[in-house]
Amino acid sequence: xxxxxxxxxxxxxxxxxxxxxxVAFAVTLVLAQVGLFVGLLDNATITIRKASADxxxxxxxxxxxxxxxxxxxxxxxxxRSVPGVQRADNLIVTFMSVATPxxxxxxxxxxxxxxxxxxxxxxxxKEGRVEDLRRGRYVFMDEGATRRFGSFRTEDTREIxxxxxxxxxxxxxxQSFTTNPIxxxxxxxVQSMQPDFLGGKTTYILVKLAPGxxxxxxxxxxxxxxxxxxxFTSAQWAKKSRDYWxxxxxxxxxxxxxxxxxxxxxVVVVAQTLYTSTMEHLKEFGTVKAIGxxxxxxxxxxxxxxxISALIGFGAGLAIALILVPLAGRAHxxxxxxxxxxxxxxxxxxxxxxxAAMLSFRKVAGIDPGLVFRS
Amino acid sequence: xxxxxxxxxxxxxxGRVVTPVLKGVDFGLEAGEIVALEGPSGSxxxxxxxxxxxxxxxxxxxVEVLGRRISDQSSRAQAELRRRHFGFVFQxxxxxxxxxxxxxxxYALNLKGLDGPVAxxxxxxxxxxxxxxxxxxxxxxxxxxxxxxxxxxxxxMGGNPSVILADEPTANLDSQVGSQILELFRxxxxxxxxxxLVVTHDPKVRAIADRIVSIHDGLIQVV
Numbered sequence: 001x002x003x004x005x006x007x008x009x010x011x012x013x014x015x016x017x018x019x020x021x022x023v024a025f026a027v028t029l030v031l032a033q034v035g036l037f038v039g040l041l042d043n044a045t046i047t048i049r050k051a052s053a054d055x056x057x058x059x060x061x062x063x064x065x066x067x068x069x070x071x072x073x074x075x076x077x078x079x080r081s082v083p084g085v086q087r088a089d090n091l092i093v094t095f096m097s098v099a100t101p102x103x104x105x106x107x108x109x110x111x112x113x114x115x116x117x118x119x120x121x122x123x124x125x126k127e128g129r130v131e132d133l134r135r136g137r138y139v140f141m142d143e144g145a146t147r148r149f150g151s152f153r154t155e156d157t158r159e160i161x162x163x164x165x166x167x168x169x170x171x172x173x174x175q176s177f178t179t180n181p182i183x184x185x186x187x188x189x190v191q192s193m194q195p196d197f198l199g200g201k202t203t204y205i206l207v208k209l210a211p212g213x214x215x216x217x218x219x220x221x222x223x224x225x226x227x228x229x230x231x232f233t234s235a236q237w238a239k240k241s242r243d244y245w246x247x248x249x250x251x252x253x254x255x256x257x258x259x260x261x262x263x264x265x266x267v268v269v270v271a272q273t274l275y276t277s278t279m280e281h282l283k284e285f286g287t288v289k290a291i292g293x294x295x296x297x298x299x300x301x302x303x304x305x306x307x308i309s310a311l312i313g314f315g316a317g318l319a320i321a322l323i324l325v326p327l328a329g330r331a332h333x334x335x336x337x338x339x340x341x342x343x344x345x346x347x348x349x350x351x352x353x354x355x356a357a358m359l360s361f362r363k364v365a366g367i368d369p370g371l372v373f374r375s
Numbered sequence: 376x377x378x379x380x381x382x383x384x385x386x387x388x389x390g391r392v393v394t395p396v397l398k399g400v401d402f403g404l405e406a407g408e409i410v411a412l413e414g415p416s417g418s419x420x421x422x423x424x425x426x427x428x429x430x431x432x433x434x435x436x437x438v439e440v441l442g443r444r445i446s447d448q449s450s451r452a453q454a455e456l457r458r459r460h461f462g463f464v465f466q467x468x469x470x471x472x473x474x475x476x477x478x479x480x481x482y483a484l485n486l487k488g489l490d491g492p493v494a495x496x497x498x499x500x501x502x503x504x505x506x507x508x509x510x511x512x513x514x515x516x517x518x519x520x521x522x523x524x525x526x527x528x529x530x531x532m533g534g535n536p537s538v539i540l541a542d543e544p545t546a547n548l549d550s551q552v553g554s555q556i557l558e559l560f561r562x563x564x565x566x567x568x569x570x571x572l573v574v575t576h577d578p579k580v581r582a583i584a585d586r587i588v589s590i591h592d593g594l595i596q597v598v
């Protein structure tokens with residue numbers, strides 16, 4: 001079958017390029033903006049997802065993992081006594097200032113445990129042995145922190161909270177939602193550096209269940225015995241931390257707005273070019289009708305043109321977004337494009353272009369085939 | 376009679392102004408017959424052609440194709456009738472500029488329900504019949520006026536319609552090419568027993584016509 005829609009679309013290459021460029025721009029905008037937001041949300045929960053804890057115990061009403069609140073560290077003993085708990089350890093998450101070589105100060109999020117290996121933290125080591133953290137005034141820093149803290153190497157020293165610490169290892173991908181790099185230090189060292197603030201205190205308790213223990217039943221029992229704390233499964237705690245940023249801060253609305261604007265740009269560009277193209281090809285559509293074609297035949301031509309523009313524009317937009325992924329990585333930003341999201345954008349792009357084509361449907365519905373007899 | 380119009384009236388109304396274009400026209404076309412429809416500008420020739428070709432509905436009267444009454448049908452049904460019974464040739468050729476010669480013919484066949492290799496073979500045969508085999512893969516912009524009109528004729532012949540309706544087919548062609556196109560029309564009408572109605576101002580059409588019908592002020596006068 002002769003593909004009049006495709007041939008006509010490709011016949012006017014300038015217009016076709018403008019249409020595809022418009023769609024590609026809209027797709028890139030949506031993919032990049034939402035991809036960066038997904039990357040930030042990934043940071044917001046990365047320690048929860050990577051740590052091998054089944055349950056997280058927080059201070060009452062802690063909003064998210066990056067906003068820790070203190071409570072007595074002795075509560076861990078109560079946790080360890082609950083049936084079904086195999087292991088429970090205190091985890092301190094706190095902010096500390098790092099003096100940079102330029103004399104400025106930057107913040108780092110400290111994760112402090114006594115036994116990092118037991119909890120799979122840090123999860124991606126570039127250099128060093130986490131066991132060494134117990135042996136002195138040592139710290140693990142993330143390789144992505146060089147942009148904030150100046151360049152450093154393992155065995156360099158850095159002044160953190162007015163204490164000189166040696167960097168004995170480096171991690172990869174340890175960054176919080178607020179883009180503050182995550183550093184790892186020994187639990188006792190952190191308490192000793194902030195004795196007034198953290199002496200005898202912790203911010204979280206990590207819980208690992210015994211094999212066969214019922215997750216929800218254990219969680220309920222822990223909640224019963226710790227009325228001044230909240231007990232979450234890892235999934236619940238990750239959701240709560242993510243929802244905080246998406247809902248409470250308005251960042252989610254910002255992301256939705258970006259998607260909406262991207263769609264709007266796409267619809268306007270495609271609708272305008274398709275409509276102009278339809279107007280310029282009215283006589284051809286009149287000919288289609290005169291030689292026996294129906295409105296449905298013409299709708300199919302327009303829908304095909306819209307779909308082709310959508311798919312090629314989407315492909316170009318996706319290619320640009322994929323090029324941006326490593327570029328964002330170089331700036332220590334995560335641009336994550338989950339497959340379901342990419343497929344949703346593809347479907348949305350096709351629907352958007354078909355919606356734009358409907359503007360032209362109305363025009364062609366009224367074409368009088370008799371117009372082909374007018375010179 | 377393959378095409379028949381009886382008491383066809385057409386009036387246009389714009390505001391309070393009513394303009395009668397056709398005033399009770401009777402018309403008939405036999406298989407293999409060539410009829411030239413003449414008349415001054417504004418006499419109603421093209422309006423009659425459109426009504427006979429199911430493009431326009433008459434204000435009164437009716438049209439029959441192969442004995443079947445076809446006026447007063449829905450626009451969808453009229454499109455179906457155009458597909459099955461009519462081929463059109465236009466003064467401005469009205470080819471699809473993005474399609475090659477062969478594709479222009481094949482697309483019309485696609486609309487008539489033919490597809491794939493069958494449509495391709497028939498299109499090739501029609502292009503050959505109008506003497507454009509060597510131009511089959513050219514776009515319309517690379518063709519002369521006469522060649523474009525040949526493509527339009529090949530397209531009109533696609534699907535073996537009973538009637539070919541041509542609106543000023545030689546108006547945009549020089550005299551020699553116009554004669555060649557008319558000869559092609561004559562061959563087509565006589566060899567396949569199709570009815571051919573040609574709306575024209577061109578006196579050369581008289582030479583190939585079996586019958587000349589003149590229309591003045593919306594009324595038929597047989598010459």
